[in-house]
Amino acid sequence: DGGITQSPKYLFRKEGQNVTLSCEQNLNHDAMYWYRQDPGQGLRLIYYSQIVNDFQKGDIAEGYSVSREKKESFPLTVTSAQKNPTAFYLCASTRGYSGANVLTFGAGSRLTVL
């Protein structure tokens, strides 16, 4: 079955460490997204990529970085510059980058900074 695989599901990090969250899709979708989900704040866009080798900052990109070297992969690095990294991170994809598409989500990665 096609879908999005995120790993790890749970991750603990010490302050000052960078951590990379994996996102892989086998849907042949062009566009991929990273969202951060915090209680009472909904989903906030961190980064998105419309196509391979291209990505743009979302609403809360500070302290995060991404790459899009392959169509199926869109890893997110949470750097030590992110002031409040403890959160639930969701990766999503769409066939194309437009509002006529429906987001497909992964199961999420929960990051806890100790």
Next chain:
Amino acid sequence: AQSVSQHNHHVILSEAASLELGCNYSYGGTVNLFWYVQYPGQHLQLLLKYFSGDPLVKGIKGFEAEFIKSKFSFNLRKPSVQWSDTAEYFCAAWGWGKFQFGAGTQVVVTP
């Protein structure tokens, strides 16, 4: 500012009660509207969507939503909820060149 607002953060109701969740967006142009649902332990998934045409749209599991352009609203309804409808519900819109989500409404249905 561009935004999607959901009126209630938490809703508790009994089985067989009717459910209505409010959603408003702030965008004067054409929008595409969505409701997503996150059941406990499951992926976020699409409940229903509105792009154009009949403003009353039907989704999965007996849910429906009505687009009222004059009120910038896209409220979600279900006439009779079940315990299995316990979930977090997110309204989303595309109208600013990106998807924008509301804060979510946690719905708890008691037996």
